Amino acid sequence: MVKSERIESYRRFTTIQNELELESGTNYVFFRMQKENKPWRTDSLCHTSQNGTIHFCISQKQDGAFAKISVFNHDSSQSFDAHSGFIPPNRPALTLLASQANTSLAGKARIEGGIALKTGSLSYSTHYKMQASKEAFYDTVYTGEFSPYFKTLKFYPDLSRNQFPNQFAKERCVYDGSETLSSMLNCKTVIMQGRSRCDRCRITADRIFIRENVQLNNASIIARTISLKDSVTSSGTFFARDSIEISLSSKQELSNKFILQGFKTGENAYTGSLNIQKIRAENALIIFLADNWEDTFKNIPVTIADSVDLRGALISGGTVDFRGKITGQMIAYNFGFYEGSTLWSGFLRDGQIIGDTTIHPFLPDIVYLGGRASYEK
Structure with missing residues (x-):
């Protein structure tokens, strides 16, 4: 005993x-x-x-x-x-990072919860081709009192730019039917379709296509390009170097993190496209790290269509074409979009940004906003 x-x-x-x-x-x-x-x-x-x-x-x-x-x-x-990572402090609904952000609301664009600017102005557009409607709205504009915040906010894309593989164990991997992937996979081209599943899997690839009725549970995916379509249900982290394309018809209830690196390919050329055409997500984090991106580039790296309804945070070191709805917080360099060959720089058309201080995104420290250090399993 x-x-x-x-x-x-x-x-x-x-x-x-x-x-x-x-x-x-x-x-x-x-x-x-x-x-x-x-x-x-x-x-x-x-x-x-x-x-x-x-x-x-x-x-x-x-x-x-x-x-x-x-x-x-x-x-x-x-x-x-x-x-x-960090859970950042509460901030206004929208923060614009451009040194001179003169922003015009067009159509039914709304900003509720305040907007922080370094310098510049916010107004209702009176342009005859891009007028603000009666539904357009914004409230408080913050400038000087948020200057320490702009100094704190920094991007560190140099720490993640070498995370993408260029050699692969397999050339092509297809998961169909009801197959389940629950381990590590290193394959150049990955296709998941049918009713295949991923349970806490880690995939590194050059290209990955996820479609039909696939279920992803706490996935970790790193690839040059990532595509999610159809009735896929997902949770996890999706990290791409060149492009992320999302068009999902099913509502996403769990945590999803979509992060794009981007990179400069020439003196006036940039590769990086985060194109979200359709999604309803209750817990979403979207980040464009803007590795060596410059505001002189003509392309707009982040596109959020009008069929997008997000609850969470969107952080972009580059220009955003935003026409959907987000409840939570947005940080962007500036707004803009193309109509034909015409670039409308500084216009927010139809997008809705609704501040919500009860939402606390978990951010990687390579997007440093300060706050409380934390972890996720």
Whole structure:
């Protein structure tokens, strides 16, 4: 009896000790993240408390668009792994990053919850081809008092630009019928269709096409181009270098993160297209990292069509053609769209941006807005 009690007591002690060391390591990562005020990385860092009772080793490395925490206890028998990031502070419904953002509301465009500008103005369009309707609306405009916020906000796309593979184990992988993918897949061209499933799978590809009635559960997808269509239901992180195309008829209830890197291909050329034609999503994060993007480029990298209804956040280091609806928060360089060969720069046509401070997106630290360090499994 005494022996069994001692064994159980020791087991409880080691369990508590392991949990304490893993929690201490995770808290130290958060401390360093918030102290740096920018992305913090380490390959291997070990710490022992002064009395020697707590010992852990940690690493924080880039893993796709997010950083990955790895914490090990004193003998590496226990570990904790998760993606780290920040939950940013509440801000106005819309923030425009252009140094001089003169924005005109056209059609039935609405901004409720305030707009922050570095300098510039917001007005109802009186242009005879692009007039604001009676439904157009905006409320408070913030300028000088938000200057520290603009200084804090920074993009770090250099940390993620080398996350895309150029060599693949297989040339073509097709999942059809009711097949389930629940592990890692490295394949140049991936097609998921029919009623195939992905359960916590990780896919790295050059191109991936997901269509019909596919179900994605907590997927991690990294590819040059990503396409989601038809009645796909999804959750997870979708990280593309060149393009993301989304046209989904089914409502998305779970968390989805669509992140586009983009890259400069020439003095006046840029590759990067985040085209969302149709989606209704309850928990969405959309990011364009704008790697080396310049406002002199003629293309508009982010297009949000009128059949899009999002609850969450949209953050774009480039110009956005926004005609849908978002409830939450938007940060963009500026607005614009093409009608034929005519570029309407600085116009928000028909889009609706509704601020909601109860929505707290979990952001990768390569889009740094400050806030509270956190993690997601």
